Amino acid sequence: MxxxxxxxxxxxxxxxxxxxxxxxxxxxxxxxxxxxxxxxxxxxxxxxxxxxxxxxxxxxxxxxxxxxxxxxxxxxxxxxxxxxxxxxxxxxxxxxxxxxxxxxxxxxxxxxxxxxxxxxxxxxxxxxxxxxxxxxxxxxxxxxxxxxxxxxxxxxxxxxxxxxxxxxxxxxxxxxxxxxxxxxxxxxxxxxxxxxxxxxxxxxxxxxxxxxxxxxxxxxxxxxxxxxxxxxxxxxVDVNKIGAENLQPAISKVPFEKESTATDLIIDMRDEASFKKGHLPGSINIQAGSENAKFETWLGSIVEPKEAFTLVIDSEDSKDYMLNRVAKIGYEKQLKKVITLSDENLMKTEQLDVADFKKNPEKYTIVDIRNISEVEDGKFFESAISHPLNQLRDTADDIPTDKPIVVHCAGGYRSAAGSSILERQLKDAKIYDLSDAVNDFK
CATH class of the missing domain: 3.60.15.10 (Ribonuclease Z/Hydroxyacylglutathione hydrolase-like)
Structure with a gap:
C-alpha cells in the first residue's frame, strides 16, 4: 500500500x-x-x-x-x-x-x-x-x-x-x-x-x-x-453536496481583458507596493503574490458567495493561476472578468509617516483588524478599536473619521486589505496602512 x-x-x-x-x-x-x-x-x-x-x-x-x-x-x-x-x-x-x-x-x-x-x-x-x-x-x-x-x-x-x-x-x-x-x-x-x-x-x-x-x-x-x-x-458545503462543475470548462468561461477598467466590486491581487503605487478607485487589495498567501480564505471572507466582482491581476501570465485559485472556493461563477491595468486613471495610496505615528499616536484613530481571539490575547495599542477584517465591510461606517485612520493587523498582510476597504468606503477620511511596521510595536 x-x-x-x-x-x-x-x-x-x-x-x-x-x-x-x-x-x-x-x-x-x-x-x-x-x-x-x-x-x-x-x-x-x-x-x-x-x-x-x-x-x-x-x-x-x-x-x-x-x-x-x-x-x-x-x-x-x-x-x-x-x-x-x-x-x-x-x-x-x-x-x-x-x-x-x-x-x-x-x-x-x-x-x-x-x-x-x-x-x-x-x-x-x-x-x-x-x-x-x-x-x-x-x-x-x-x-x-x-x-x-x-x-x-x-x-x-x-x-x-x-x-x-x-x-x-x-x-x-x-x-x-x-x-x-x-x-x-x-x-x-x-x-x-x-x-x-x-x-x-x-x-x-x-x-x-x-x-x-x-x-x-x-x-x-x-x-x-x-x-x-x-x-x-x-x-x-452546499456546492460539495451537489458536486462542482469540471474545473477547466468553468474557468474558461471567465472573460479576460488587457489594460482594462472596472467599477463596482474590484479585487486586486497584486502585491501591496504595486497596489499602493496605482490602482482602480474602490479596489480591495487581497494579495496573492506567494503560494502561501491566504488569498482564498480572505477572498471568501470579504466577498460574499454569489456577489459579482472583477479581478485585477499583475500580468496576463498570472491569469490561469489566479483563475485556479478563485475556483478553489467555487467563486469562478461570480467572477465578471479578469483584467490587467493600464497606467491611466489610477489612484495612489499615501504612505504613513511612521516616525510621526510613533511620536504622536493620539493624533490617529487606530483600527485593529485582527480576529477577536487575537485581540483578546493582547492589544498592540491601548487606544485601538477592534474591527475584524472579515466584518470590516459591514462595520466601516462605525469608525470615527475626525482623525487620520491607521489600520493594523499582526504582520502586515491583512492590513493591506483592511486599509483598502476603508479607503473604498470612507471616501472623505485619510486612511493609512501600518503594514509590516506593526512589528516595531509588538
Whole structure:
C-alpha cells in the first residue's frame, strides 16, 4: 500500500492517494484533479474510488469531476445526502483497492456526516480522519448550523465529537498513521500542529482531546475560542453536496481583458507596493503574490458567495493561476472578468509617516483588524478599536473619521486589505496602512 499526501498550502489542505496492486483511491481531493491523474499515470494505477470524509466547507472538491473523467465510484456517508452518483460508506462498510482494504467508521463531531477511513494492508494501518482528528486537535463543531443537508447545533456536535473521541478509535492500534485533511493555518480547527501526520499512539498521548476529562470539560474546551467562520464556508458545503462543475470548462468561461477598467466590486491581487503605487478607485487589495498567501480564505471572507466582482491581476501570465485559485472556493461563477491595468486613471495610496505615528499616536484613530481571539490575547495599542477584517465591510461606517485612520493587523498582510476597504468606503477620511511596521510595536 503506497500513500501519497498532496498539500495545498494556502488552505492548509491535505488530500491523499492510496495505491495498491494497480488500483488507486483518492481521498478528499481538491478542485484541480490534474495532480491525481499524474500520480496515477506515474504509478501505472487506475483510479477506481474517490472518498469524501464529509462535505468540505473551506474548499471545493473535484470528486464529481474525477467520477465523470475516470468512472471511479464516489463513496461517502449516507448521512451526507449527496446529490451526485455515489455509494454510501458507513460503519461496517469496506472496499478493496488492490490488496488494501478501506473501511468506514462514522465519526461525527465536526459535522454529522463525517467518516474516518481505515486503510489496511498486511500489518500497515492508516487513518484518513478528514476534519475529525487533526494532529494536536479535533475539528471545530460550529460550521453546520446554517449549511448542509443536516443542520446541527454546535453543542450537539460537540457532544458527538466527545463520543467519537472516547469510543470510535479504541480498537485501533497505536502504530496506525493518522492522516488529517488539514494542518496548521486551517480555520477548520484552532490549535492544529505543523506536523503533516502522526500516529494514533502519539495523539492518544499528546492531543488534548484524548486526555481523561468529563464531557463538560471536553465541550468547554472545544467550543471556546474557535476562529471566525468565513462567509463562503456554508456555500462550499452546499456546492460539495451537489458536486462542482469540471474545473477547466468553468474557468474558461471567465472573460479576460488587457489594460482594462472596472467599477463596482474590484479585487486586486497584486502585491501591496504595486497596489499602493496605482490602482482602480474602490479596489480591495487581497494579495496573492506567494503560494502561501491566504488569498482564498480572505477572498471568501470579504466577498460574499454569489456577489459579482472583477479581478485585477499583475500580468496576463498570472491569469490561469489566479483563475485556479478563485475556483478553489467555487467563486469562478461570480467572477465578471479578469483584467490587467493600464497606467491611466489610477489612484495612489499615501504612505504613513511612521516616525510621526510613533511620536504622536493620539493624533490617529487606530483600527485593529485582527480576529477577536487575537485581540483578546493582547492589544498592540491601548487606544485601538477592534474591527475584524472579515466584518470590516459591514462595520466601516462605525469608525470615527475626525482623525487620520491607521489600520493594523499582526504582520502586515491583512492590513493591506483592511486599509483598502476603508479607503473604498470612507471616501472623505485619510486612511493609512501600518503594514509590516506593526512589528516595531509588538
Amino acid at each position: 503506497k500513500i501519497k499526501q498532496f498539500e495545498y498550502k494556502p488552505l492548509a489542505h491535505y488530500s491523499y492517494a492510496v495505491v495498491s496492486n494497480g488500483e488507486m483511491a483518492i481521498i478528499d481531493p481538491e478542485r484541480d484533479p490534474e495532480q491525481y491523474y499524474a500520480f496515477a499515470k506515474a504509478n501505472n494505477a487506475k483510479i477506481v474510488a474517490v472518498l469524501e470524509t464529509h462535505p468540505h466547507a473551506d474548499f471545493v472538491s473535484s470528486h464529481l469531476e474525477l467520477q465523470k473523467e475516470t468512472g471511479a465510484i464516489i463513496y461517502n456517508s449516507e448521512k451526507l445526502g449527496a446529490d451526485y452518483p455515489h455509494q454510501t460508506f458507513d460503519d461496517g462498510d469496506s472496499i478493496k483497492i488492490g490488496n488494501a482494504t478501506l473501511e468506514a467508521i462514522n465519526t461525527p463531531g465536526h459535522s454529522p456526516d463525517s467518516i474516518t477511513i481505515v486503510a489496511t494492508e498486511n500489518n500497515d494501518t492508516a487513518l484518513f480522519t478528514g476534519d475529525t482528528l487533526f494532529i494536536g486537535d479535533v475539528g471545530r463543531p460550529d460550521l453546520r448550523e446554517k449549511a448542509g443537508n443536516m443542520q446541527a447545533k454546535r453543542e450537539e456536535l460537540a457532544k458527538m465529537m466527545y463520543q467519537t473521541i472516547t469510543t470510535k478509535f479504541n480498537e485501533l492500534p497505536d502504530d496506525a498513521v493518522v492522516y488529517p485533511a488539514h494542518g496548521a493555518g486551517s480555520l477548520c480547527g484552532k490549535n492544529l500542529s505543523d506536523a503533516a501526520s502522526s500516529t494514533l499512539g502519539d495523539e492518544r498521548r499528546d492531543n488534548w482531546a484524548f486526555k481523561k476529562q468529563s464531557k463538560k470539560e471536553f465541550m468547554d474546551t472545544i467550543l471556546d475560542g474557535q476562529p471566525f467562520i468565513p462567509s463562503y464556508f456554508g456555500f462550499n
